[in-house]
Amino acid sequence: MLWLLPVLALQAQTIALKLRNGDQITGTILSENTNQVVLATTWAKEIKIPLSEVQSREIIARPVPVAAAANEAVATPATNASPVVTPTPTQTPVVALAPPKPEVKPKHPSSWHGEVQVGADVGINNTRRDLYHARAKIIFAPVPESGPNASPKLFDRFRNTFDYNSAYGTTDGILSANRMDGSSKTDFDLGSERRFFVYNLFGGGYDEIRKINQRYEFGPGLGYHLITRSNLVLNTEIGMNYQVQRLQTGTRSERFYYRLAEDFSWKISKVLTFDEKFELLPQINLKDFRFRFETNLRYWLLENISLNLTLIDIYDTQPAPTVGRNDLQIRSSVGVKF
Numbered sequence: 001m002l003w004l005l006p007v008l009a010l011q012a013q014t015i016a017l018k019l020r021n022g023d024q025i026t027g028t029i030l031s032e033n034t035n036q037v038v039l040a041t042t043w044a045k046e047i048k049i050p051l052s053e054v055q056s057r058e059i060i061a062r063p064v065p066v067a068a069a070a071n072e073a074v075a076t077p078a079t080n081a082s083p084v085v086t087p088t089p090t091q092t093p094v095v096a097l098a099p100p101k102p103e104v105k106p107k108h109p110s111s112w113h114g115e116v117q118v119g120a121d122v123g124i125n126n127t128r129r130d131l132y133h134a135r136a137k138i139i140f141a142p143v144p145e146s147g148p149n150a151s152p153k154l155f156d157r158f159r160n161t162f163d164y165n166s167a168y169g170t171t172d173g174i175l176s177a178n179r180m181d182g183s184s185k186t187d188f189d190l191g192s193e194r195r196f197f198v199y200n201l202f203g204g205g206y207d208e209i210r211k212i213n214q215r216y217e218f219g220p221g222l223g224y225h226l227i228t229r230s231n232l233v234l235n236t237e238i239g240m241n242y243q244v245q246r247l248q249t250g251t252r253s254e255r256f257y258y259r260l261a262e263d264f265s266w267k268i269s270k271v272l273t274f275d276e277k278f279e280l281l282p283q284i285n286l287k288d289f290r291f292r293f294e295t296n297l298r299y300w301l302l303e304n305i306s307l308n309l310t311l312i313d314i315y316d317t318q319p320a321p322t323v324g325r326n327d328l329q330i331r332s333s334v335g336v337k338f
Helices: 004-011 066-075
Strands: 014-019 024-032 036-040 047-050 054-060 112-124 128-140 158-171 174-189 196-207 212-228 232-247 252-267 272-282 289-300 305-316 326-337
Touching: 014 036, 024 047, 112 305, 128 174, 128 326, 196 232, 212 252
Parallel strands: none
Antiparallel strands: 014 024, 014 054, 024 036, 036 047, 112 128, 112 326, 128 158, 158 174, 174 196, 196 212, 212 232, 232 252, 252 272, 272 289, 289 305, 305 326
16 A cells, blocks of 8 residues: 555656657656656546657646635635735646657568669670670578567578579670579578578579570588678588480480588678688589589679679589580679668
């Protein structure tokens, strides 16, 4: 009962609450606890205000009613000194305050993001060379919910990366590049620390210059997040890979490979980033192999627009007849991130 006395006293008084956003609300306290205070105002029966939003409070004295003031004046005994002057009662002006602004929740980050790059390399001398290339990379990675009521979900451990590359070029009107590659890689993090992950890779495409009419591959594996800093990331992977190629000569090759891979990204500064990835595919006999190396240097002109310099090197110990083992590509492009 002693603890309730201050609360009951406050409930009988008019109080003005000054909020941290600058607003002020005047009303009568209905209830109060450690988390919120409930007010009744002239324009709302019940308003709940979190105590964390209250900056200060002030008790406002109630105005003296007119009838009470008149009775008090009559009851005052007269003296010979001077006549009694009944003061005119004053009323506290009622100021209409705007209702509190609704709480704006921060927007949940999108699970989709990616980048599109387009470029054209043109050279005119004794010969004319034209090369046009494009790339699209889209990543789907669910962002876990935050807050006191958030709970981890199995779906938050998935990550899927779609990667598409294409190039077309001529030299003095003769076809010098006509290729397309696409891949889809799905990762799933393991354990409470989420350092290990399993993956599955699908890919396919064609390359007319290297006499590959059709190529596709798939294979599972295991990976480890070796470095996971805000500006530095390094992942390593090991697995198996099955590849099929249909060549222009009419032959079809099927091969099993081991797969050793790594990918690295480094945010050097606010406007400069660097990333690279390497994939080595040795056959079971270890005599024949393939590898693919790619590195990108990006200079960000704006928050989502960049200039890119890309180097790609593809090597195969068993290419199609009359085709060289090594294929080196250097590209420049403009990228748009979303």
